[in-house]
Amino acid sequence: MPAMDGDTKKGIYREVLRELDAALAGIEDPITAMSTCAAVLHQRLPYASWTGFYRVVAPRLLRVGPYQGPLGCLEIPFDRGVCGAAARGGTAQVVPDVHAFPGHIACDASARSEIVIPIRDPRGDLVAVLDLDSHGLASFDEHDRDGLEQVAERLRACLGGTGMAFYKSSTPAG
Numbered sequence: 001m002p003a004m005d006g007d008t009k010k011g012i013y014r015e016v017l018r019e020l021d022a023a024l025a026g027i028e029d030p031i032t033a034m035s036t037c038a039a040v041l042h043q044r045l046p047y048a049s050w051t052g053f054y055r056v057v058a059p060r061l062l063r064v065g066p067y068q069g070p071l072g073c074l075e076i077p078f079d080r081g082v083c084g085a086a087a088r089g090g091t092a093q094v095v096p097d098v099h100a101f102p103g104h105i106a107c108d109a110s111a112r113s114e115i116v117i118p119i120r121d122p123r124g125d126l127v128a129v130l131d132l133d134s135h136g137l138a139s140f141d142e143h144d145r146d147g148l149e150q151v152a153e154r155l156r157a158c159l160g161g162t163g164m165a166f167y168k169s170s171t172p173a174g
């Protein structure tokens with residue numbers, strides 16, 4: 001799929017945020033919120049082949065959460081993969097060519113590019129990462145990073161409720 005221009009992406013993320021604002025109002029259940037984000041993003045981003053979450057379930061361990069797409073790897077240690085790099089550093093990872101990323105984990109052999117965004121709860125603790133794969137090279141750019149970081153902010157408000165059963169890391173607040 002050819003790369004999409006910035007204005008088209010901005011329009012898509014405006015719609016994503018509008019839809020999430022309506023759907024997530026008053027929701028304080030992390031599974032409900034993550035499932036809703038994964039569904040909306042996967043439906044609206046034509047270049048996403050896998051869209052979902054890996055949750056921090058133990059010190060330095062991620063386990064798959066709500067997602068859309070083919071079967072994902074179940075667990076990812078912090079020292080592996082693009083997801084591990086995002087969790088370790090607490091920073092977004094935009095990877096134009098996954099074959100050039102040392103340690104990339106190929107859950108889907110057709111994936112060529114990837115973006116991973118840290119997800120924090122209202123206290124600033126890292127609780128998950130949001131991961132998107134694409135079958136196209138360089139499908140994700142700064143427009144996706146901006147849009148997905150805004151999605152992460154919307155999600156943050158939903159992560160303060162009593163449904164937060166998974167481990168909270170001590171990664172410094174970002």
Ligand code: SME
Pocket residue numbers: 050072073076080081082083084103104105106107108111114131133
């Ligand atoms: N490629 C990821 C693993 C998760 S799948 O893409 C769903 C990584 O390297 O962390």
